[in-house]
Amino acid sequence: MASRLTLTPPFEAENALETSLREAFESLKPSLRPPFSVAIPTPDQYTLLNRAILHGVLTEPQFAKTHIKHLHALVTDGYATFVNLLLNLVNHLYPKLLASVKTQLVWLTDQTIGVLGIGYDAVLVSLLRQIAGADCGDGNLWLCSRLVTLFLEQWHCLLEDAPHVLSFALYTFLRVLTDHCRGVSVEKLETLKRLEIHLCVKIVREEFHLCLKIGRDFIRLLQDLVHVPEFRAILKDIVFNPCVFNVVGFQFKDVSQIYFTRTSSRYSLLRISPDMETQLRFLLTSIKLGHHKRHQLWFAKKFLNEPDKEFVIVDIVRFICCAHHPSNEIIQSDIVPRWALIGWLLTSCRSNHVVANVKLALFYDWLFFDERVDNIMNIEPAVLLMVHSVPNYVDITHALLEFLLHLVDNYDVERKGMMIKGVSSAFQLLVRKGVIRSLDVLISCPALPPGLKEGLKRLVAGGKVGSS
Structure with missing residues (x-):
């Protein structure tokens, strides 16, 4: 046989x-x-x-x-x-x-x-x-090693015939490196990290136009690796010396070119395994509110129940916002809404570092929102989570709103006006399209601090932002 x-x-x-x-x-x-x-x-x-x-x-x-x-x-x-x-x-x-x-x-x-x-x-x-996220097991490290070696050995062939695959590899290994740099320093992991860094730097330095295919999430991933000298130097060049990336037929002038390029859902899918995608879509298309808790517990036990696995929540939130857009029929039904699942995931985080990264993943498209190129479905979960948390979980609303104001103030001080315009236009579109009736539910909420509500009013008006 x-x-x-x-x-x-x-x-x-x-x-x-x-x-x-x-x-x-x-x-x-x-x-x-x-x-x-x-x-x-x-x-x-x-x-x-x-x-x-x-x-x-x-x-x-x-x-x-x-x-x-x-x-x-x-x-x-x-x-x-x-x-x-x-x-x-x-x-x-x-x-x-x-x-x-x-x-x-x-x-x-x-x-x-x-x-x-x-x-x-x-x-x-x-x-x-x-390649599983937050997994430094032998099998996962073996797959990383074999694939990064394959990409380096087949570099010229892929560059000529399928360059888009190199941009997918860059996104994957930038994300994976954040896990590997956090892991215990052992010789086999150090060797793999050097290979992964070499591949990523090679793509960025030699074929920078492929980074633009990723869009704004490229910067988000780079910032998670700012402690790695090679990536710190790349980020510094992108912000202060963009002309070093110019080649014949391609001109890169400013980091805002990347900020204003929406990341395709194909990249969000890269960090979600097919099995995890199936389970998430099942939760968000077939399970009704009131029957969801046991399914959530099962999902957590299967995918989030190991040390460091909470870092995968960042990828899951990005997937839910960017890659799973339910139909109007499901939105109007009693199926578990995206904002509710994200709220549960947010409360499942144990470390402040992961909480901050999950919030950034939730609000990232808000900072650079332009209704001509961006999708309202990417920003919908965050505002609905804030609004629906007001009655019974106002601490979640408080934390999210405070984070958003702080983000606008500090994410890129040189381009703060751009962030204000992006977040302001996001709020205005959400109201105009009827996702929420008005912002009064937040601005008039007695449980929120006056300074926070005042900051929100100035932000929506596109004026000077001040976080509480």
Whole structure:
């Protein structure tokens, strides 16, 4: 019988994809050894052969090169069928794959890049999503190491054929570095950190235009790494010496070019695993208020119950704000609203550092909001959380409003007027579109300090901001 791809508990049914690959391999095993048939396969036979070869490469490393040669000889669709199978495997089975299979999978991904297999970029992005946040376990560090090495070795090919993947890699490894720099200093982690820093600095210094593809979240991630000399120097150049990034056909004049570029939801998805995304979307589309607590507890136990895992909450809040935009039908129903889930996540944070970063993730799009390019759904959860917390949880409203005023005052003092305009226009649009009826619920709230309410009034009016 063919070797398994996953470590599946006895009580759990085998995944349908794994079953199809294994059965294809078993049925065609005799024809997977030289000499290969020269007959042209039918479409069904072609699909079956692709499945069999994929299973063979993953479970027979000693014959992997033979299987790949066989694939090269029969491919007729630019490797699209094969790469799609590989993508499904990563999306649906990666966490359960045996260590030896994972090794073969990354090797195989490298091979598909070499032949420019159609869709290999999607496989790379999916593998980046499998890097877990706030996880310094051996398996996670191994995947980081293999992928950062792959990106460096395939640099020229990716730069020419799929440069967008390098911007995804930059976003991922900037975020991952904040975890690795926080971890215990051990030799293997130090080696990995140097590789990750080298890749990120290479992308920023040599291909700065790819950073602009990320948009404003690029600056947010850089600021989390300001204690690393290389990134401190980059941030200093971006703010004070932007011309060093200019190349032929590209001119970078000011950090505001990045501030005013909204970060695509594709980047927010990078730091949420497919499994976590499925569970979050289920919570926000199928669970009614009143029945949500046990689902939240289950989610916390599965994804947030380990030391340092609370740092993942920052990524989750960014995902909810930027990548999960519910329909009007769901908004008007009694399904758990986004603001309620974020409120629960905020109260789940144990350290002040994480709380501050979660609030920044919640309000970040407010600072540079421009209704011509930004989406009102990105700023909706924050204002609804403040408004709905007034009756029973006014301390949350107080903390969020105080943080917002402090943020406008101090985030970028040189561009404070820009921040005032962004936050003011955000509030005005939220009222104009009916997300909230008016700001009176905040400005007239007796439980909020007068200085805070006065600061809010001046901010909305676009005047001088003063936090309490």
